[in-house]
Amino acid sequence: MVKFKLKIIKLILHTELTNFLSSLSSILGPIGININLFFQEY
Structure with missing residues (x-):
């Protein structure tokens, strides 16, 4: 339950x-988009 x-x-x-x-x-x-893509990879 806790894990849920x-x-x-x-x-x-x-x-x-x-x-x-x-x-x-x-x-x-563009800078924000690069940050967004960077975070999506992880």
Whole structure:
């Protein structure tokens, strides 16, 4: 049960981070896109 909760928390954090990076990339343009691609590889 605890592991399941952790999975949900990780999923939410990942979604928030992705949304945050998307916002950043739209602000920063090419630099933000490069950062986004860099994070997607890991």
